[in-house]
Amino acid sequence: MKLLVTGGAGYVGSVCAARLVEAGHEVVVVDDLSTGHADAVPEGCRFVEGDVSEVAGSLLGEGFDGVLHFAAKSLVGESMQDPAKYWHGNVVTSLRLLEAMREHGTPRLVFSSTAATYGEPDEVPIAETAPPRPTNTYGATKLAIDMAMASYAASHGLAAVSLRYFNVAGAHGRFGERHAVETHLIPIVLQVALGQREQVQIYGDDWPTEDGTCVRDYIHVTDLADAHLLALDRAKPGEHVVYNLGNGTGFSVKQVIDTCREVTGHPIPAAVAPRREGDPAALVASSERARLELGWTPQRPDLADIVGDAWAFTRQALRV
Numbered sequence: 001m002k003l004l005v006t007g008g009a010g011y012v013g014s015v016c017a018a019r020l021v022e023a024g025h026e027v028v029v030v031d032d033l034s035t036g037h038a039d040a041v042p043e044g045c046r047f048v049e050g051d052v053s054e055v056a057g058s059l060l061g062e063g064f065d066g067v068l069h070f071a072a073k074s075l076v077g078e079s080m081q082d083p084a085k086y087w088h089g090n091v092v093t094s095l096r097l098l099e100a101m102r103e104h105g106t107p108r109l110v111f112s113s114t115a116a117t118y119g120e121p122d123e124v125p126i127a128e129t130a131p132p133r134p135t136n137t138y139g140a141t142k143l144a145i146d147m148a149m150a151s152y153a154a155s156h157g158l159a160a161v162s163l164r165y166f167n168v169a170g171a172h173g174r175f176g177e178r179h180a181v182e183t184h185l186i187p188i189v190l191q192v193a194l195g196q197r198e199q200v201q202i203y204g205d206d207w208p209t210e211d212g213t214c215v216r217d218y219i220h221v222t223d224l225a226d227a228h229l230l231a232l233d234r235a236k237p238g239e240h241v242v243y244n245l246g247n248g249t250g251f252s253v254k255q256v257i258d259t260c261r262e263v264t265g266h267p268i269p270a271a272v273a274p275r276r277e278g279d280p281a282a283l284v285a286s287s288e289r290a291r292l293e294l295g296w297t298p299q300r301p302d303l304a305d306i307v308g309d310a311w312a313f314t315r316q317a318l319r320v
């Protein structure tokens, strides 16, 4: 297939673009490099630098079989401080993309959605049938896009799939997580192991969880990328389907830090800090639907393997 990958210079987008090229697809990456890196665009992709909302129309006019849409603003804390950046950057951009797809008859869209659409769940593991009640602006904007996709599927025949990611981590060879401002737990802990930070802050130890720290479901970025390839094949005209992507196992912040200690051999000092605004206590996926309907089976579900791959990438990127 000829595929447009928005945000293909970012973390998940670059891994997915690499997997698509490996599978023999023709891939065009569009990215404005606001948070991505030009050298992260995989070999074999055509790269167009630009804002999705400005260049999607002319690009799609060439004729594409589908779009994988990763380009987004994705920091929960920032979304609470500057909501306009998220409503414009995520929702307005995605609506322009949907319109361009409709205009040029692009048949398929696979979208990078998030567990943050669920907010504080009534029960875990979370199934796709759980009510979406986002507790932060980031999650609200992603939910709005999911809903727009459902409308375009129903009214214009779009074949649409929203993949709701839980906590993505790990690396795929030379493709990994490199954020200018790092907010995610595993990369932060690894920065401590590298001596780039003194300690990791634990955002609250009085949550209603077993050890009092937040629980998340960590999934390997390569497994996540592979679900996109399956979703492309599964997408059906006129249907919008949502799939949760996680391993179904929750790890607390303390357990993640312990695993990082084991993998790196570093003591990793940690200190308890106040809770972070917008954080739910526990997010664990039920990925039964993805397993049954997409035939998706994660190949790297162990947290130690996920952290190990992130650690190898971080050391290689910094040549240490």
Ligand code: UDP
Pocket: 076, 167, 183, 184, 185, 186, 188, 200, 201, 202, 203, 204, 214, 215, 216, 253, 276, 279
């Ligand atoms: N977290 C933490 N200290 C940090 C960064 C994150 O305690 O320096 C916690 C955060 O509160 C959340 C979990 O680690 O419960 C995962 O956070 P992350 O930002 O990696 O992903 P999110 O779950 O927000 O998508």
